[in-house]
Amino acid sequence: MPTPYRSTRSTPDTETVSFGDALLRGLAPDGGLYVPQNPPRISFARIFEGDTLPNMACKVFEGWVGEEIPAPDQERIVRDAFDFPVPIVPLAPTEGGPWSDTFVLELFHGPTLSFKDFGARTMARWMGYFLEQRSERATILVATSGDTGSAVADGFAGQERIRVVLLYSKDKVSRVQEQQLIAARPGVQSLRVAGDFDDCQRIAKEAFVHPAFAGAGLSSANSINVGRLLPQMMYYVLAASRVPAEKPWFCVPSGNLGNLTGGVLAHLSGLPVAGFLAAHNANDFFPRFLSGKDAGFAPTIRTLSNAMDVGAPSNFERLQALLDRPTMQRLIRAERVLDEDTVASMRRVYEATGYVADPHTAVGLEAVRRQRELGALQEPVVVLATAHPAKFPETVHAALGFEPDAPDRLAAIGAQGTAFEEIAPSVEALRPYLVA
Numbered sequence: 001m002p003t004p005y006r007s008t009r010s011t012p013d014t015e016t017v018s019f020g021d022a023l024l025r026g027l028a029p030d031g032g033l034y035v036p037q038n039p040p041r042i043s044f045a046r047i048f049e050g051d052t053l054p055n056m057a058c059k060v061f062e063g064w065v066g067e068e069i070p071a072p073d074q075e076r077i078v079r080d081a082f083d084f085p086v087p088i089v090p091l092a093p094t095e096g097g098p099w100s101d102t103f104v105l106e107l108f109h110g111p112t113l114s115f116k117d118f119g120a121r122t123m124a125r126w127m128g129y130f131l132e133q134r135s136e137r138a139t140i141l142v143a144t145s146g147d148t149g150s151a152v153a154d155g156f157a158g159q160e161r162i163r164v165v166l167l168y169s170k171d172k173v174s175r176v177q178e179q180q181l182i183a184a185r186p187g188v189q190s191l192r193v194a195g196d197f198d199d200c201q202r203i204a205k206e207a208f209v210h211p212a213f214a215g216a217g218l219s220s221a222n223s224i225n226v227g228r229l230l231p232q233m234m235y236y237v238l239a240a241s242r243v244p245a246e247k248p249w250f251c252v253p254s255g256n257l258g259n260l261t262g263g264v265l266a267h268l269s270g271l272p273v274a275g276f277l278a279a280h281n282a283n284d285f286f287p288r289f290l291s292g293k294d295a296g297f298a299p300t301i302r303t304l305s306n307a308m309d310v311g312a313p314s315n316f317e318r319l320q321a322l323l324d325r326p327t328m329q330r331l332i333r334a335e336r337v338l339d340e341d342t343v344a345s346m347r348r349v350y351e352a353t354g355y356v357a358d359p360h361t362a363v364g365l366e367a368v369r370r371q372r373e374l375g376a377l378q379e380p381v382v383v384l385a386t387a388h389p390a391k392f393p394e395t396v397h398a399a400l401g402f403e404p405d406a407p408d409r410l411a412a413i414g415a416q417g418t419a420f421e422e423i424a425p426s427v428e429a430l431r432p433y434l435v436a
């Protein structure tokens with residue numbers, strides 16, 4: 001039997017729901033986020049034996065999704081979703097040296113060059129499957145400040161029964177990110193909002209509760225959706241099966257804490273892990289919380305690692321529902337890395353090892369360096385490389401003096417043309433795009 005899902009705000013008598021319902025609803029009716037009632041216990045030693053990522057995923061999802069998706073369909077979905085390489089690069093192949101036992105897990109070889117492709121591609125196919133079963137349709141509405149929008153647009157494009165409406169603001173995206181957002185894709189409408197990112201978020205929130213859009217089948221694809229988190233377990237599983245360590249540490253460049261929550265879910269179902277190091281930029285709510293200092297959410301601060309600019313991480317509510325505070329403090333450490341140190345980290349790592357890290361990954365590498373220097377981290381560490389450096393040519397140039405090589409698939413984005421419309425910053429302006 002697969003695990004049922006409950007809301008983070010549920011009481012013992014609240015009903016649990018199936019995976020399909022949790023996926024299609026996104027948010028629970030009480031405003032909470034879905035978490036597994038009891039994480040399934042998985043025997044990872046068996047899964048590790050020389051298996052490929054899609055094969056491992058089929059076995060892991062048996063416990064999390066189970067017969068709600070029959071095995072042949074699940075197999076087709078994960079093969080289709082995980083169709084790109086996931087290299088694990090040892091930073092210093094020789095022993096000794098400051099970066100020995102440090103592995104970079106490159107999660108940016110998907111179509112939009114960030115780890116968000118894992119969640120978006122899998123979730124799109126899962127949603128497509130359940131909508132087909134139920135003869136329903138959905139419109140995904142996303143307000144995006146960066147990588148989520150392009151991953152969702154690309155992952156969901158061409159899925160029958162699903163349309164995507166993207167809201168973005170010019171002020172929060174880089175040049176490359178904008179190119180990715182406005183690439184013409186079937187079933188995707190990009191809307192540039194004449195306002196800032198907060199306007200985008202406000203409009204999206206209003207649309208979800210607006211009576212005019214009640215029949216529009218609106219759904220969300222951000223990391224409040226449990227369907228994006230489950231696929232994110234898989235690269236932790238892959239790395240744990242490949243690195244020479246009984247229990248590796250994982251360093252996770254973090255913002256909304258969805259990536260980290262994926263790792264915690266894998267660990268709760270039995271994945272051997274020494275601990276997690278959450279690496280944050282100036283948006284340091286989580287490091288403050290773990291250190292026991294006064295920790296309220298704070299307004300978002302803009303940084304060079306813009307996909308981690310989250311003042312109030314929504315997955316914190318999930319972590320709290322999954323782990324009590326002492327367990328959280330034992331299992332997870334956190335560091336805060338400011339922009340200056342992010343740039344210094346890019347430079348230092350490049351000089352010592354020749355590795356070109358994007359600004360998000362550089363925050364993670366700096367967190368590892370500090371913990372190593374304190375002597376607090378002696379075991380092998382896997383650092384999640386969350387974006388390709390070519391997504392941030394300006395920052396890489398400023399740090400290293402050259403622009404990173406852009407992979408062909410980045411140049412190909414937008415080759416089919418671009419398509420976007422500009423709208424006023426009001427929910428009314430959405431009407432023509434949401435109501436057929």
Ligand SMILES: *Cc1c(COP(=O)(O)O)cnc(C)c1O
Pocket residue numbers: 114115116146147148223253254255256257258259260307308360386387
């Ligand atoms: C989204 C994102 C993050 C932060 O991930 P969370 O799940 O929000 O913690 C880090 N790096 C990159 C490149 C991202 O796109």
